[in-house]
Amino acid sequence: MGRPKPLVKLGRKTILQHVVANLEASQVDQIVVVLGFGAEKIIPTLKGMSCQVVVNPQYILGMSSSIRCGLSAVNPQARAVLIALGDQPYIPPEIVDVLLRRYQKEDQKIVVPLYGGKRGHPVIFGRKYWPELRALKGDVGGRELLHRHAQHVLEVEVGQEGVLADIDTPSDSRKRGL
Numbered sequence: 281m282g283r284p285k286p287l288v289k290l291g292r293k294t295i296l297q298h299v300v301a302n303l304e305a306s307q308v309d310q311i312v313v314v315l316g317f318g319a320e321k322i323i324p325t326l327k328g329m330s331c332q333v334v335v336n337p338q339y340i341l342g343m344s345s346s347i348r349c350g351l352s353a354v355n356p357q358a359r360a361v362l363i364a365l366g367d368q369p370y371i372p373p374e375i376v377d378v379l380l381r382r383y384q385k386e387d388q389k390i391v392v393p394l395y396g397g398k399r400g401h402p403v404i405f406g407r408k409y410w411p412e413l414r415a416l417k418g419d420v421g422g423r424e425l426l427h428r429h430a431q432h433v434l435e436v437e438v439g440q441e442g443v444l445a446d447i448d449t450p451s452d453s454r455k456r457g458l
Contacts, residue, residue: 284318285367287325296322298369300329306373307380308362314350316340342419351410360389361410363422364402370442371402379404379436388434392426393443399426399435400443 286296293301296313303311311331315322316339323333336349347363354361360383362376375393379402383391389406392399403422405413412425426433 284322286315286322287318290369294325295369296366297325297329299364299366299371300326300331302369302371302373303364303376304330304373306376308376310355310358312350312353313366314346314353316346342417343421344416344418347416347421348414351414358407360404360406361413362402362404365446367446368401368442370440370445372440372442375438375440375443376402378438382434382436386434388432390426390429390433392433392435393438394435395438395441395443398444400438402443 286294288295290298300311300313311329313326313331313333314336315333316336319333319335326333332353334349334353336346338345338349350363351361362379364371364376379391379393382388383404383406389408391404393401393403403426405422405425409422409425409429412428413422416422416424
């Protein structure tokens with residue numbers, strides 16, 4: 281991208297501001313934003329938003345270190361954690377709420393959105409899986425747990441490709457706009 285993705289503008293907001301605003305408009309109880317590289321430039325852009333920012337000093341170790349950092353800031357009474365990516369601004373709050381309702385209604389402990397037969401984000405992990413999330417190493421996320429606990433994964437067809445769409449290049453940010 282040539283600069284930190286969270287600072288890339290989509291319309292009047294940055295990519296990360298869109299992600300946080302969508303979560304703010306959902307039924308999520310707590311929003312924890314984990315930052316690594318360039319955190320000092322990103323933090324001011326979140327001023328006034330209802331999120332808790334934590335800085336991952338070990339971000340160089342990969343996604344797993346950010347998951348551990350985020351989990352350490354989650355309310356100890358929380359029953360589940362919803363892991364959303366900071367480069368997916370096209371997930372509306374309604375999709376987040378659908379996933380939350382399904383988590384609350386079903387016996388499953390991992391809820392993942394599906395679009396066109398493909399799994400996307402955000403993913404909800406029940407508290408039971410937190411020790412395994414904390415034990416992840418390297419530049420991996422929770423996908424390993426989806427394979428390991430396939431019988432406990434509830435796939436929810438959401439009918440919106442935003443659960444698959446992330447922004448990795450400048451052309452990605454121009455394709456869709458907001």
